[in-house]
Amino acid sequence: MDISYKPNIHPEFEELMERIHPPRVSIDNDTFPDLTLVKVDSTNKHGILLEIVQVLTDLDLVILKSYVSSDGGWLMDVFHVTDQKGEKIMDENVIQRIHEGICVSRRVSMPKQLWIGHTALEMTGIDRPGLMSEMSAALSELGCDVSSAMAWTHNNRAACIIYVDDSSKGGPITDPSRVAEVQALLENVVEAHHYNNERRSVRLAAPATCQTHTERRLHQLMAADRDYEECCSCCGSGTDEDDVDQVYRHEGQTKKKCDGTHVKIDKCKENGYSAVTIRCRDRPKLLYDTLCTLTDLHYVVFHGAMSSNEAIAFQEYYVRHENGYTLDSEAERIKVTQCLVAATERRNSHGLRLDVCARNRTGLLSDVTRVFRESGLSITRAEFGTQGDNAVGTFYVKDMSGQKVNPETLEMVSQEIGGSIVVADRSPKSSTEATASDKSTSNAGRTHQFSLGHFLWEQLGRISNNFRPIKGDHLPVNGLKLPCKNGQA
Structure with a gap:
């Protein structure tokens, strides 16, 4: 096993360096006609790249391309971003929040993602129909108000985080006996959906000032539940640039190569890195999800690049363990x-997407999920939150029998909750393909064809000239013998 030299830097010294040289953010709306460049340079520390990307994704910005370099104790990042409409970031409020999120605290608290001050219920187990409905009903019977909830399913496993308050006191559940009562009942509910010796977990956590981001915590819960054990990379590396352009003939038709997830790991002995290359279907927050995984596995990204080409995303990282x-x-x-x-x-959407809006009340989530269950609908992914007197939620549902969702069912749910339901996406996969394809087509004039390996280093060398670091010897690119794609210098 190769070991690269790593200086032993005291944490207090890192904090001092960050105070002396705080992160600097540059918002560039002049270089490209239809996208915004977000440039960040800062002293480097483990996890800072994920924090920066988290700020951008929490603001619902679309990251089209990014370049990362963080050798030598200094970090330089460039992100090509747009808003959800594919336009430049011209809103001064959004620009200010980018600066504040990265420069001031880098821990932006977004209402839909981070709910500090509420009791958090965390659950993992086998994905079975009706589980979320019965958990919501139990919370309602216990007098717990749901402030927000998020649930994912993957490989027949389920994980959810529900933030609750005590309806009688109007605040988080802090009394130990009350916490034990709620947790015991929920454990019984989850246990009823499992056979003996099947993995499951229920945990009620008190409010914390440094609570983990909800989506990152869901990744951690599902990884701890070992949902990845049945996963594997698609056959062949599928990660080279040439693979995107190659086509094959089948029954007289020309088809693209596999668009599944391809992961390839190579060694770069000369520079002491491992090269991790990912090719998969493009979707929102993909960069955030992969960085969550690498960070939680304790790997440090020293150099990296991300781009997309015709709905296919490419990511390449040069990493070492911390x-x-x-x-x-x-x-x-x-x-x-x-x-x-x-x-x-994990974040892939399966089923019919329903956007629900209703007046907030105790037991609303229980009512919505109960009607889904009674109508034979299974929830594959959910996000629910309250905004003042209103509650909004996005649910991906599918019929348990495999049939199409009956429109009468949607009307029944609408009448039951006293709100509105909008069918936002009747075919998530095809819609995703169309959206990504349109985005790629619209960006064709402003992006270069993505090339891995040596092109990454050329880009990093070029963009590094746009920064003005405090000290030249902090620059990671200067003087570094950069690897080619095959790991040779």
Whole structure:
């Protein structure tokens, strides 16, 4: 196992360096006619790249392309971003929040993602129809108000985080006996959906000042539940640039190569890195999801690039473990591959997307999920939150019998909750393909064809000239013998 030199820097010294050289953010709306460049340079520390990307994704910005370099204790990032409409970031409020999120705290608290001050219920277990409905009903019977909830399903496993308050006191549940009562009842509910010796977990956590971002916590819960064990990279590497352009003939028709998730891990001995390359279908927050996984596996990204081409996303990272090791053992490479494949799949949407809006009240989530269950609908993914007197939610549902969702069912749910339901997407997969394809077509004039390996380093060298670092010897690119795609200098 190769070990690269890593200086032992005291945490207090890192904090001092960050105070002396705080992150600097540049918002460039002049270079490109239809996108915004967000440039960040800062002292480097483990996890800072994920925090920056988290700020951008929490503001609902679309990251079209990014370049990362963080050798030598200094970090330089460039992100090509647009808003959800594919336009430049011209809103001064959004620009200010980018600066504040990255420069001031880098821990922006977004209402739909981070709910500090509420009791958090975390659950993992087998994905079975009606589980979320019965959990919501139990919380309602216990007098718990749901402030927000988020649930994912993947590989027949389910994970959810529900933030609750005590309706009688109007605040978080802090009394130990009350916490034990709520947790015991919920454990019984979850246990009823499982056979003996089947993995499951229920945990009620008190409010914390440094609570983990909800979506990152869901990744952690599903990884701890080992949902990645059935994952594998698609056959063949599928990660080279040439693979995107190659086509094959089948029954007289020309088809694209596999658009599944491909993960490839190579060694770069000359520079002490492991090269991790990912190719998969493009979708929102893909960069955030893969960085969550690498960070939680304790790998540090020293250089990287991300781009997309015709609805296919490419990501390439040059990484080392935080203790200086590279990915040398076969078991380690297999686990990292499985975890990255799972990270790209967990947020994939399956089923009919329903956007629900209603007046907030105690037991609303219980009513909505109960009607879904009684109508034979299974929830594959959910996000629910309150905004003042209103409650909004997005649910992906599918019929348990495999049939199409009956429109009468939607009307029944609408009448039951006393609100509105909008069918936002009747075919999530095809809609995703169309959206990504349109985005790629509209961006064709402003993006270059993405090339891995040596092109990454050329880009990093070029964009580094746009920064004005405090000290030249902090620059990671200067003087570095950069690897080519095959790992040779």
